[in-house]
Amino acid sequence: MDYPGNLFVVAAPSGAGKSSLVKALLELDSQVQPSVSHTTRPPRGQEKHGREYFFVSAQEFDQMVLAGSFVEWAHVHGKRYGTSKKMIEDRIAQGADVILEIDFQGALQIKRIFANAVLVFILPPSWEELRSRLERRGEDAPHVIELRLQNAAEEMAKATEFDFVIINELFERALFDLKAIVHAQRLKYSAQRRARAETFEALHIP
Ligand SMILES: Nc1nc2c(ncn2[C@@H]2O[C@H](COP(=O)(O)OP(=O)(O)O)[C@@H](O)[C@H]2O)c(=O)[nH]1
Numbered sequence: 205m206d207y208p209g210n211l212f213v214v215a216a217p218s219g220a221g222k223s224s225l226v227k228a229l230l231e232l233d234s235q236v237q238p239s240v241s242h243t244t245r246p247p248r249g250q251e252k253h254g255r256e257y258f259f260v261s262a263q264e265f266d267q268m269v270l271a272g273s274f275v276e277w278a279h280v281h282g283k284r285y286g287t288s289k290k291m292i293e294d295r296i297a298q299g300a301d302v303i304l305e306i307d308f309q310g311a312l313q314i315k316r317i318f319a320n321a322v323l324v325f326i327l328p329p330s331w332e333e334l335r336s337r338l339e340r341r342g343e344d345a346p347h348v349i350e351l352r353l354q355n356a357a358e359e360m361a362k363a364t365e366f367d368f369v370i371i372n373e374l375f376e377r378a379l380f381d382l383k384a385i386v387h388a389q390r391l392k393y394s395a396q397r398r399a400r401a402e403t404f405e406a407l408h409i410p
């Protein structure tokens with residue numbers, strides 16, 4: 205499918221820093237809009253319904269699956285998470301750039317549907333640092349942190365299937381890399397559209 209806006213997908217193991225990086229990007233770049241997913245996991249301390257996620261019951265999630273409302277959805281860390289079709293299609297059709305913060309299963313599904321989507325994987329600098337970031341964040345119970353660390357190895361093995369990998373050691377450096385990817389994709393896409401318009405004009409295709 206071809207839309208005027210770009211689609212960026214950021215995935216990472218829990219605690220690698222993807223939410224912090226995406227939040228910082230959104231503050232710097234008003235052309236990028238977030239996609240707010242639906243989830244069956246409970247909200248954390250400061251999270252608000254409709255801002256970080258739409259927090260829904262398992263039944264509400266089932267209804268959305270049955271209604272075909274998700275462009276992708278997946279089981280992650282024992283809960284379900286999904287991206288609503290309307291949320292992204294409306295925005296990229298209007299020319300906005302949309303960024304999805306989803307897991308690797310969702311990212312690979314998105315790439316099958318939107319071939320132009322740019323997939324970025326965020327890695328932590330080390331296992332020790334990943335654990336200490338999850339502990340310092342202080343939002344998850346110890347057993348939840350253990351489950352997230354157990355899942356991290358399988359998730360990180362998928363990094364090779366992504367278009368870009370960023371190592372989030374120094375935050376500002378990682379943010380610079382993410383901004384550069386967004387900028388490069390915009391330039392590439394606008395050059396492609398210009399070339400196509402010129403070809404159509406030369407061939408007298410309206
Ligand atoms: N497939 C899919 N994954 C999602 C979606 N929304 C969030 N996730 C992923 O679910 C995982 C857990 O997210 P969350 O509970 O917020 O924990 P965090 O990764 O520690 O911030 C992360 O890998 C998210 O990227 C979605 O709509 N679809």
Ligand SMILES: Nc1ncnc2c1ncn2[C@@H]1O[C@H](COP(=O)(O)OP(=O)(O)O)[C@@H](O)[C@H]1O
Pocket residue numbers: 216217218219220221222223224225337338340341372373374375376378
């Ligand atoms: N480069 C970094 N150096 C040190 N701490 C970081 C860095 N990036 C993020 N953090 C911190 O690590 C914790 C996890 O980050 P978060 O963005 O919530 O990760 P994710 O969304 O990938 O689960 C947060 O407390 C965040 O402030």
